[in-house]
Amino acid sequence: MLFHVRMDVHIPLDMPAEQAAEIKAVEKAYSQDLQRQGKWRHIWRVTGQYSNISIFDVASNEELHTILQGLPLYPYMDVEVMALNRHPSSVRDDDS
Numbered sequence: 587m588l589f590h591v592r593m594d595v596h597i598p599l600d601m602p603a604e605q606a607a608e609i610k611a612v613e614k615a616y617s618q619d620l621q622r623q624g625k626w627r628h629i630w631r632v633t634g635q636y637s638n639i640s641i642f643d644v645a646s647n648e649e650l651h652t653i654l655q656g657l658p659l660y661p662y663m664d665v666e667v668m669a670l671n672r673h674p675s676s677v678r679d680d681d682s
């Protein structure tokens with residue numbers, strides 16, 4: 587199942603820089619592990635914003651929910667999820 591996910595990150599301004607850097611490092615490793623597993627298919631920075639647009643390929647709504655709640659930055663994010671279906675006009679074999 588494919589999902590389009592937008593994550594807007596709002597790290598509190600009073601969080602110590604060292605703590606923020608540590609959370610971001612753990613977040614990166616978590617994300618890259620899921621990318622290597624093929625579950626986090628794409629991640630794109632939204633130009634000019636501390637936001638990303640991601641495509642997840644997971645087995646269920648529950649799996650996506652668990653992945654998102656496991657993000658180290660999750661407590662500091664607004665997350666928007668859209669479920670995707672294959673478009674009948676698509677010529678791509680890898681988008682379902």
Ligand SMILES: O=C(O)CC1=CCC(=O)O1
Binds near residue numbers: 593613614618636637
């Ligand atoms: O920087 C972001 O957009 C938040 C984030 C999600 C995965 C990652 O590595 O950073």
